[in-house]
Amino acid sequence: MSNKLMTRNVQALHLFNNFNRKIAYLSCLNSATGTLSEAKQAHAGALKAGLSTQPHVATKLLALYASHQCFTEADILLYSHPQPDLFSFTTLINASSKFKNFHRTLTLLVKMLSGRLFPDTHILPSTIKACAGLSALKLGHQLHGFGLATGLASDSLVESSLVHMYIKCSALKYAHNVFNRMAEPDVICGSALASGYAKKGDVSNATMVFDEMGKLGIEPNLVSWNGMIAGFNQSGHFLEAVLMFQRMHSDGIECDGVSVSSVLAAVGDLEDVIIGVQVHGYAIRLGLRSDKYVVSSLVDMYGKCGCALETLRVFEEMEKKDVGACNALISSLSRNNMVDDALKTFRKYKGQGMELNVVSWTSMIACCSQHGKHPVALELFREMQIAGVKPNSVTIPSLLPACASFAALAHGKAAHCFSLKRGFTDDVYVCSALIDMYSSCGRIKAARQCFDRMPRRNLVCWNAMLGGYAMHGMIKEAINIFQLMQSSRQLPDLVSFTSLLSVCSQCGLVEVGQSYFNSMSKDYGIEARMEHYACMVSLLGRAGKLEEAYSLMNEMPFEPDACVWGALLSSCRVHHNMQLGEVAANRLFALEPKNPGNYILLSNIYAARGKWTEMDKVRDMMKRAGLKKNPGCSWIEVKNRVHMLLAGDKSHPQMAQILEKLNKLSMEMKKSGYLPDTDFVLQDVEEQEKEHILCGHSEKLAVVFGILNTSPGTALTVMKNLRICGDCHTAIKFISRIERREILVRDTNRFHHFKDGVCSCGDLW
Template identity: 55%
Template structure:
């Protein structure tokens, strides 16, 4: 039966009536709805459509293609309408999210058909509603099943309902169901245990998930997986890793879902290098990644710019046919864009068989990150032409593109259009983009007015953006306003004090400088550790500011010293004003020397052959001094260097940067 087409061909062209024993087999493997209809016509012509086996096959085949009307017509023509057919119809309506239709059928079967629903009918209803995202209806259906007093929900129904409750965060109902499962004696069922772990995990009850798992007392792989996912959701990455290692050690039969879960867990909790390592280990264990694993691991490659790993995931996906998958495609677009290969990203994007809002956002965001604002905006218009509805993320991408390129009127235009033409209310990040857009262009008062008119409380990013712009344009008054808010919102953020101090210093307002310095002594400051990644010969190196643990650190420092001498000789002046002011003047050079992006570039210079391009990723924004230094190094060493900071890409070449120093 591997060639249904030939079978259909046979059935249509034989000169004697088709065998009712053959039709169900043909229907079972029938690949399309039109062919099913053709087979139905054949059956009618041959007078066998009412044969119980043929009719049942027709019913299920129509339901498989979602053709509920055809299915119902066939069912009504059936001599004896049994609970099996009714159940299938109810489940199909529920699975399409048609709760009302499903309930109507349930009533019809009892009154019109004189058939009582059984536990399978109810379970099918709960399960279908759950899968179609009608969580409330699913919970209500289970409650009613219980309320009817005739049927006790079994493990299947409880599992489905728990799954639905987790999705909408109805933990109190979930707890009641947990209690029912204990009473009904199905709380040890493997599916119920897994569903409980899943439900508690989605409702932020990290303690409960471990308790349920421990009490279950046996190692079911799906429960293990739910546990890892639950811990991941609740940011307990070390606990998840510890348990995963324990499962491996105890010889649990972990599958591709288990490995995908732990990889996803690491990626979602900022442990990119661990994710890369686990992905490698999974394959060493003989578990082959599938089309879910790939989009899980790709962000890890993107975050540390592991282009070679990303490329091999691309090739693997190509061989496996995963490029047809919208998740895989979107994640590849994002990965290439974040590795600075926006053209490769575009190739993937153009070849995708279908695109959703995530795919478009990834591509538009990719251009924005490159500072290719015009292309980003053009693509946004193509998106609208393709009838793809934009979402809040789309506008974050479009507005940030405008910000990078100083497209002020355009940005303001999209900010208006977003609200009035696309019905997207501005969120914090949209205001942050607008404040940056106006502030960079020197329209500080307009930026301040916008903040004042915000319908909700501005956060630290908003005021931080204003403060940064005040630094660029030397506005002390607004800087003091912004800084006061920031000292309140994020008192431990060292950068804010430094910025304000720098603004005072640039105006020679030494009283202000001293005042800020005093404040810094009083509060416990937290500086986020600068961290950069560079991929050299398929290996990703991580370099931390002020950390000398890299095995090649002596050579790296030597290289930086040598570069500093050359820079000095050629008239390059270090921008020491980007350093914290609580550092003695003579130390400033040394502090600057260990910014992580410089360590990464130095390592790249001494580990690759002359002329090789270098790609560095950094967890903070690049500082002005490093920006100048990169320009110099690109020229002096004859290298192309790209640095992706939290904001965008900087491509250094022949002493110039692609951002045109506007950042």
């Protein structure tokens, strides 16, 4: 055999072997549909066989990688091809859209267009879906325009994707136009459009689209009805949600758990327990009493309607109690002021091993924080972290009011640090809560720093900062922040003006306060409410214009409430106006028969005038009503621990040292001109005994406790549950100068900054 013939035979054999390998590889590739390992083996085989650039092979490999979401490997394969075809891009675009990798979807679209390949009816729906997922309305418009220019927009899948894209981008007008032009509108698009209008609160359009579906021969299904009920509920149109449920029932459509859960939420917000009971009975007839979502909604509904016992009964009847129902129960009990029951329920199911989630812990923390159990709220936050449950951006604003009310600055700072680590400080509600916490703990500069660092602000943030300055009686800063608020094009609301009028009242700026009061309706169209009149009565009353304050009350467009009469009575106490004080007190006794504070204020007026007989009569009235004076209580944080001191309480372990130090300070203060103001002792006893009683006031005890337990020169912050008395106010001014300390005292009205013998309130409070 010649050499030439032998060469030809070898070449033929080589080609035959290559052909066999390719046939074998293609067979292997077609069967490779399982694991990622098989996909990588197939890719390696393609490279070895020299088939990786073949369109059919490349498309198959791309599909394998995409099915395992290995988009990086898929991209490398795609971009290694000199001229990827439309099928390759279709595979990747559809896969990335399916797995909601919308940024990659649109990146692939741009790459495809740069290669002069254009979308078809297989690609266009996926790219439109990506626009919907990213709320990219402008690009969605462009793709719609491309579809209209190429005729692809008439494809049913493209039309459906356009409708859903416009709905998700809140462009309901465009969605409606596309729906109207559909050759064969379907129940999915019609239901989505009607539900979209319902969620936006557009009742007329939602109802019109829903009714038009029937005229077009489209029978609304269960999803359609549920979408309408849930949509109206979401937009706050609770009555419309209930009416839609009633219509659904009258049309003979059998409801499911979603329908019942949605309408129960609306009934709860309407607080209509009669309808709620009817829906409850209907749910039982449908056999939904074991549906966990229905049970949770029933618990929530009865709680909102104030039926605490029914709430507990529904929960206890639940066969398998889950965390959702438990959360609903905690929320319901909290709403009905049954804090101890809520805490008991929480502890019980936590002890039984129920996997309580972040909602459970947050609800319980909020419950305790809102109802005065501040130490418990702080302890729960600590337990939550030990349990491995990560707080979220809702937990922090729920916790911070407890820190603010309890003067727990260290805990508040810890929550702030936690928020920084978790990236919550961009959340406007977290920041607003931090501003309020720092303001309430006497750190107004820290509050302003939080405010200034905010990347964006809403009305809640502005009001928090304005309220902080009002709490500290900082009139110039309050006015400046109000002006900055206006220059930032943020319109004030009722809360904004309440803070402004409050700070004007504290600082005795009658004309400035009257100017703001008048500008509410004149410049902003805001009608004054009860709280604004209360501020004005307080403003005029504190300035000694009691008759003018009383005249304003008679001119109010509604009957004065307890807040307004209380403002007048407080002013009568300051100016010892017994006649008008009796009028205010008698009205308050009728409005708030169980509030001991009103009796105490009238007693103060009588005591200041030496009317001991009249004062005794008021005390007898209190006894007959079963009322007792709320004991003065003050808190101070020392070494990251909050200490509480009660007026007249001698059980504190350091009380002997505190009283000894207080006696020494009293002697030094008297040398400097201090005279105890015994008018604040509501007992007909000797002057020496009155002085002794004054020494037991809680704010004095807390200040001295702080002096004993901190380094010289350390600033002190004290919180009090009642208004600071005049004698304590005078005494703490002297103490701040003698001890060379800055002392902050927050009472129920405002902050008092004592330094060098002077108070920031200017003795007006």
